[in-house]
Amino acid sequence: MKQLFTFIKKEFFHVFRDRKTLLMLFGLPIVQIVLFGFALTNEVKNAKIVIADYSKDVTTKKIIDKIEASKYFEVEKSLKSHNEIEAAFREGKIKLAVIFPENFNEDLMHLNKAQMQVIADASDINTANTLTNYISSIVMDYQRELMQNVAISLSITPEIRMLYNPELKGEHIFIPGIMAMIMMLVCVMMTSISIVKEKELGTMEILLVSPFKPLMVIFAKFIPYLIISFFNITSILLLSVYALDLPIKGNIFLLYGEALLFIMTSLSIGLLISINAQSQQTAMFGSLMATMLPTLLLSGFMFPIENMPVPLQVISNVVPSKWFFQIVKAIMIKGAGFSAIWKETVILIGMTIFLMAVSLKKFKIRLE
Amino acid sequence: MAESVIKTEKLTKRFGDFIAANELTFDVKAGEIFGFLGANGAGKTTAMRMLCGLSIPSSGKATVAGFDVYKHTDEIKRNIGYMSQKFSLYEDLTVAENIRFYAGIYGLSNKEIKDKSEELVHQLGLEGETKKLVRELPLGWKQKLSFSVAIVHQPKIVFMDEPTSGVDPVTRRQFWDLIYAAADKGMTIFVTTHYMDESEYCNRISIMVDGVIRALDTPYNLKKQFSANSMDEVFYGLAREAKRTGD
Amino acid sequence: MVAVQLNNLSKKYDKGKIVAVDSISFSVDKGELFGLIGPDGAxxxxxxxxxxxxxxxxxxxxVxxxxxxxxxxxxxxxxxGYMPGxxxxxxxxxxxxxxxxxxxxFGTTIRENYELVKDIYVQIEPFKTRRAGKLSGGMKQKLALCCALIHKPSVLFLDEPTTGVDAVSRKEFWEMLKRLKQQGITILVSTPYMDEATICDRIALIQSGKILSIDTPDAIVRSYEGSLFAIKSEGMYKLLNDLRSYENTLSCFAFGEYHHIAFRDKMKNYSEELLKYLENKGHKEVEMMPVIPTIEDCFIKLLKN
Structure with a gap:
């Protein structure tokens, strides 16, 4: 036991003394979240929208002025009726509609609260999100201004509706995607490199000759990366909840449990690669080919699997990230419980057992 | 007296507070076999890098093949050959391809490359082997080929960094035969080695300790100077005084 | 007592195309310092x-x-204990x-076996907080030896411990091995440096996976047939070429300050005739004397046979 502990301690020394890799390991999730969360969705300029004002009072006038003044929107004034608006949406001419119901100002003044409707074309989910966020913030802004002059609290609630994609299929799918990618990177690439490094150094020979069980070597290698992975998952979740305002709808323990399963899957892939690779370069290249590319291309993260040619759809079934991706999506976004994801979980467990068995069988207690 | 092809005066290289090579002053004559000895970390590699134009000195003067090590590193590179510890041949290229490659990077014309290849192959007796991959050659051949490509552009000086380590005694001697033959034709040989018996094959030897040249003379005179029976004793006596521990 | 025993041990690579070890047999006694002497790839x-x-x-x-x-x-x-190359x-x-x-x-502590490594460890102890990557070649070897010894092994295998290490560190390293031997540890060591062979109790000269000779260094030297002469003159390169073209020369090669020469007829003394031959060739200050062969001479001779 003490041997194992010493070994794990050594692995941590390796990790923490390699500053550059360390920075990459912990910085990468943050950078990716920022990239996907902000950079890719921001700066939608001059989006065509329509405003239907059934109240036509001072308040709506002021809010409309503010919206028109914004550089993000270009207000189409010609469309008036419900039918016209719906037709424009369907044709993709407008991205968003703002509707003020009758008696907007009166409600606000007498009931101290008023509702407005914001309808967005959710087939382009990123743009829809960004635009509704812009509208919300303009309304908030106006609300603050109002409050400065009156003592009572007034609230305007934008009621947001997403057209064509009510389930928000594909919303924030980059979070589960990034989780899968980071874990692939840390668990597969880093573990395989760190095992192969021992081969290159010649220390593997000594370890094999020692009474220390070869399997323990593997186990000790896994622990630090397991911990780093958990740390990364936590930082990804924190970022997504607090920085991106994307709540976790499902059970957080279930999410961590599934993550642990996927980490095991990744670690067995890493082990399998390290058994076959003789140099760090080979290990790195192998990891990229075996994990990063399939995760990016075939997990449904970047490209919807439904739209792929049938052969690729079939192949995607053997990509573990695909199943993990679906699990996380279900838990985080749909708030699904275990009953909804048991099938995917069983598939992942099966893959893990298979990969572990193969790599343990192939693991050499000798040099060739 | 033959002309000096390497001439240094108080050549110094500092890395921060650390003086890797301290005021080296020596000269090497054309056609000389000059042994450059020193324990690990004595500063041999640093000095050699400066002479090859790979590293700019901190102070002092040096010319190699008549060119200044500060200003004319490109000319220096064109006039020297270099052979490192392990053979700098591409194992997955054939004999002919290796020769063509090295001749090519030294800017020989196609005709020159062709003539030179034939000449080399003939000289080394490798006629039947030109299409063989280098990794299929026995060690001795590899080493000869390696030396031959290092001097394919007929440099004035060849720098060799432990060219014979781990090689069997017969191959080692065959290799020295090549060195002798090259020196006999007027090429200058600047060589480092861990084999003390090989240092005896040199015309003159310098021994570096802690960045300083502590001894420089013919093997015979050095043995006399330090009242030693062998170069091994001379070297051991000097190098054990070293205080440095880092590489 | 036999510590290590090999019976027709063989190893092939590349589906049998390369024979790395060709049916080798020898044994090493307990407490012996045994050297495997041969070049890279042997x-x-x-x-x-x-x-x-x-x-x-x-x-x-x-076994x-x-x-x-x-x-x-x-x-x-x-x-x-094992120290890979x-x-x-x-x-x-x-x-x-x-x-x-x-x-x-290895399931032990430094304290438990400190006595064994003490001699070596005190030399690197001043640098114990230094990272191994920042140590000199000689220091690294010492640390590696400590690591291989720390569990008090009964047999110690050192694969080319002195390759790439300078002459001073090499000498120190062998001194350490001698002291370890006194503690009763069986040591098998390999090296490409022939001059290190004499420190071993027994050596095996090995080339291309075969043992050329196996015995004590003295016995190997004694078994050298015929006599060997050392010779030098002013122009060593010319001397080498002239000696090689001398009709009675069996072999001649550079050996440190001198050239070593052996003659075809082991019994005959060619000294006078050779000196005359060299004089005719214009050599000056020729010096010639019989020498006791070294392990390296023996190895060269065995290789040529």
Whole structure:
């Protein structure tokens, strides 16, 4: 036991003394979240929208002025009726509609609260999100201004509706995607490199000759990366909840449990690669080919699997990230419980057992 | 007296507070076999890098093949050959391809490359082997080929960094035969080695300790100077005084 | 008592195309310092790896400290010490951390076996907080030796411990081995440096996977047939060429300050005739004397046969 502990301690020394890799390991999730969360969705300029004002009072006038003044929107004034608006949406001419119901100002003044409707074309989910966020913030802004002059609290609630994609299929799918990618990177690439490094150094020979069980070597290698992975998952979740305002709808323990399963899957892939690779370069290249590319291309993260040619759809079934991706999506976004994801979980467990068995069988207690 | 092809005066290289090579002053004559000895970390590699134009000195003067090590590193590179510890041949290229490659990077014309290849192959007796991959050659051949490509552009000086380590005694001697033959034709040989018996094959030897040249003379005179029976004793006596521990 | 026993041990690579170890048999007694002397590619590393259970032999068998190298590999691992040729420790761990790590992996502590490594460890102790990557070649070797010794192995395998190390460190290293031998540890060491052979109790000269000769260094030198002469003059390169073209020369090669020459007829004394021949060739200050062959002379002779 003490041997194992010493070994794990050594692995941590390796990790923490390699500053550059360390920075990459912990910085990468943050950078990716920022990239996907902000950079890719921001700066939608001059989006065509329509405003239907059934109240036509001072308040709506002021809010409309503010919206028109914004550089993000270009207000189409010609469309008036419900039918016209719906037709424009369907044709993709407008991205968003703002509707003020009758008696907007009166409600606000007498009931101290008023509702407005914001309808967005959710087939382009990123743009829809960004635009509704812009509208919300303009309304908030106006609300603050109002409050400065009156003592009572007034609230305007934008009621947001997403057209064509009510389930928000594909919303924030980059979070589960990034989780899968980071874990692939840390668990597969880093573990395989760190095992192969021992081969290159010649220390593997000594370890094999020692009474220390070869399997323990593997186990000790896994622990630090397991911990780093958990740390990364936590930082990804924190970022997504607090920085991106994307709540976790499902059970957080279930999410961590599934993550642990996927980490095991990744670690067995890493082990399998390290058994076959003789140099760090080979290990790195192998990891990229075996994990990063399939995760990016075939997990449904970047490209919807439904739209792929049938052969690729079939192949995607053997990509573990695909199943993990679906699990996380279900838990985080749909708030699904275990009953909804048991099938995917069983598939992942099966893959893990298979990969572990193969790599343990192939693991050499000798040099060739 | 033959002309000096390497001439240094108080050549110094500092890395921060650390003086890797301290005021080296020596000269090497054309056609000389000059042994450059020193324990690990004595500063041999640093000095050699400066002479090859790979590293700019901190102070002092040096010319190699008549060119200044500060200003004319490109000319220096064109006039020297270099052979490192392990053979700098591409194992997955054939004999002919290796020769063509090295001749090519030294800017020989196609005709020159062709003539030179034939000449080399003939000289080394490798006629039947030109299409063989280098990794299929026995060690001795590899080493000869390696030396031959290092001097394919007929440099004035060849720098060799432990060219014979781990090689069997017969191959080692065959290799020295090549060195002798090259020196006999007027090429200058600047060589480092861990084999003390090989240092005896040199015309003159310098021994570096802690960045300083502590001894420089013919093997015979050095043995006399330090009242030693062998170069091994001379070297051991000097190098054990070293205080440095880092590489 | 026999510590290590090899019976027709063989190893092939590349589906049998390359014979690295060709049916080698020898035995090493307990407490012996045994040297495997040969150049790169002779098969030294393959032999060591088979004895340390890292490689499976293709033929023959080996017994280490009473255990079969194939069947009882678990028993052997743990009781032998091994320092691989390319072994370079963990560069990012300090001297102390490295030693501690290997001690724990072998199920012991530094304190438990400190006496054994003390001699060596005190030399590197001043640098115990330094990372191994920042040590000089000689220091690294010492640390590596400490790591291989820390569990008090019964047999110590050192694969080319002095390759790439300067002459001073090499000498110190062999001094350490001599002291270790006094503590009763069986040591098998391989080296490409022929001059190191004389320190061993017994040596095996090895080339291309075959043993050329195996005996004590003295006996190997004594078995050299015929006499050997050292000769020098003003122009050593010309001398070498002229000696080689002399009709009675069997072999002639550079050897340090002198050239070593052996003649075709082992019984006949050619000294006078040769000196005259050299004088005619214009050599000056010719010096010639009989010498006792070294291991290297023997190796060269064996190679040529």
């Amino acid at each position: 098969g030294k590393t393959s032999i060591f790896r088979m004895l340390t259970t890292l490689l499976l032999p293709d033929g023959g068998s080996a 280490v400290d009473g255990y079969d190298a194939v069947k009882d590999y678990k028993a052997i691992r743990g009781r032998v 390319k072994f370079s420790l963990y560069q990012d761990l300090t001297v102390e951390e490295n030693l501690n790590f290997f001690a724990t992996v």
